Amino acid sequence: MKKPIAISFTGLALIALIGFVPTTQAKGDDFGEVVRLIEQFYHVKHEGIPLLARAGMKTATTVARISGGPRRQIAEAGSVKVAYFEDQNFRSSGSYAAFKSSMNSVLTGWSPFIQVASPKEDAQSYIYLRDAGNKFNVMVVTIEQREACVVQVNLSPESMAKLMRNPDEMGNKITVEATTNDKE
Amino acid sequence: MKLLSQTLLKIASVKLAALAVLLMLGATATALAQDPRIQTSQLDALAAKASETVDVNIDESLMALTTKFLSSKDEDEKKVKELVSGLKGIYVKSFEFESEGQYTDADLESIRSQLRNPAWSRIINARSKKDGSVEVYVMHTGGQISGLAVLATELKEITVINIVGPVDLEKLTQLEGEFGIPDLGLEGSKPKRKN
Numbered sequence: 001m002k003k004p005i006a007i008s009f010t011g012l013a014l015i016a017l018i019g020f021v022p023t024t025q026a027k028g029d030d031f032g033e034v035v036r037l038i039e040q041f042y043h044v045k046h047e048g049i050p051l052l053a054r055a056g057m058k059t060a061t062t063v064a065r066i067s068g069g070p071r072r073q074i075a076e077a078g079s080v081k082v083a084y085f086e087d088q089n090f091r092s093s094g095s096y097a098a099f100k101s102s103m104n105s106v107l108t109g110w111s112p113f114i115q116v117a118s119p120k121e122d123a124q125s126y127i128y129l130r131d132a133g134n135k136f137n138v139m140v141v142t143i144e145q146r147e148a149c150v151v152q153v154n155l156s157p158e159s160m161a162k163l164m165r166n167p168d169e170m171g172n173k174i175t176v177e178a179t180t181n182d183k184e
Numbered sequence: 185m186k187l188l189s190q191t192l193l194k195i196a197s198v199k200l201a202a203l204a205v206l207l208m209l210g211a212t213a214t215a216l217a218q219d220p221r222i223q224t225s226q227l228d229a230l231a232a233k234a235s236e237t238v239d240v241n242i243d244e245s246l247m248a249l250t251t252k253f254l255s256s257k258d259e260d261e262k263k264v265k266e267l268v269s270g271l272k273g274i275y276v277k278s279f280e281f282e283s284e285g286q287y288t289d290a291d292l293e294s295i296r297s298q299l300r301n302p303a304w305s306r307i308i309n310a311r312s313k314k315d316g317s318v319e320v321y322v323m324h325t326g327g328q329i330s331g332l333a334v335l336a337t338e339l340k341e342i343t344v345i346n347i348v349g350p351v352d353l354e355k356l357t358q359l360e361g362e363f364g365i366p367d368l369g370l371e372g373s374k375p376k377r378k379n
Contacts, residue, residue, distance in 0.1 A: 096231060096237075097228065097231060097232070111241065111243060111245075111246060112239070112241055113240070113241060113242070113246070114238070114239065114240050114241075114364065115237075115238075115239040116236070116237065116238050116239075117231060117234075117236065117237045118235065118236045119232075119234065119235060119236075120235045120236070120282065129246065131245065131249075136249075157249055157252070157253045158253045158255075160249065160250075160253070161249060161250045161252070161253035161254050162254070162261075164242065164246065164249075164250045164363060165250075165254075165264060165362050165363060166362070167240060167363065167364045
């Protein structure tokens with residue numbers, strides 16, 4: 001049976017390497033709440049993007065070359081929020097259910113579109129969606145043994161509808177778009 | 185005499201109110217019994233033993249959005265738009281295990297007990313020792329299909345698919361690989377047994 005979901009952490013992590021992407025941890029917003037939840041649940045601290053920005057340009061260029069040709073823009077320009085956790089301990093010892101429950105509690109106004117847990121790899125991926133008038137907010141949370149990433153972007157309803165057809169690729173497409181957007 | 189008539193009126197009022205409550209409760213129970221959305225949360229206990237768990241939830245609002253914004257000009261999107269038009273939800277839950285014997289029929293009872301409701305009819309029941317089993321159920325409401333459920337099990341895998349809305353087997357086969365619905369190889373399947 002075909003596995004329905006495969007969200008690449010590597011792809012998501014690329015976003016965090018881009019200097020133009022702002023880190024966001026504003027009080028009161030759901031993105032910040034999720035970042036804080038991860039910090040409290042796993043006793044970790046998110047990284048400041050400037051530390052990682054040095055590799056950003058090279059990575060973005062590489063990704064742009066790989067993707068090739070004119071790309072359709074998915075994420076709304078300037079809508080990307082990223083928080084990155086590097087080289088910290090995310091081993092959950094089977095506490096996925098508790099974390100998932102906490103995530104759902106924090107993101108009450110969001111629809112839990114996809115939730116994937118792979119205990120063997122100590123990996124978790126979540127995609128939440130929220131109607132925001134004439135656009136959609138999408139939040140992608142990916143956690144592995146030593147790294148984690150939280151991404152929030154705005155998508156047009158048309159882009160959302162297209163991506164909904166293939167949720168396997170949704171996280172990756174958003175990531176690639178966020179990574180390469182504004183770089184060409 | 186006046187007192188007696190007032191008492192009788194009060195008794196009649198109480199009886200009418202009780203009857204109304206009973207009717208409302210009956211209607212609610214019927215509605216619940218015929219809800220094409222099946223509950224899968226009882227399976228969550230298996231997550232602790234699974235090597236991978238996947239939950240896909242496309243509720244009515246997301247479904248409506250998808251239908252609204254898929255293009256009617258692009259042939260591929262147009263086809264999908266027609267397929268999902270009218271659907272009120274797609275829900276997929278799957279568990280993959282490292283080894284055999286990580287789940288039993290008792291674990292699946294919470295799903296099967298819902299599908300034993302007379303509103304559900306089993307249209308496919310394919311079983312093999314090697315490939316596991318696939319059971320497909322449809323719910324009829326008012327002479328129309330109002331939901332579909334698939335319970336697919338392999339030795340190391342469980343998949344539950346629930347589609348709410350007017351969907352038949354043909355539609356399901358065309359939706360395989362879309363919206364998180366895994367490829368179950370149902371194409372060409374024909375109803376083998378009806379309950």
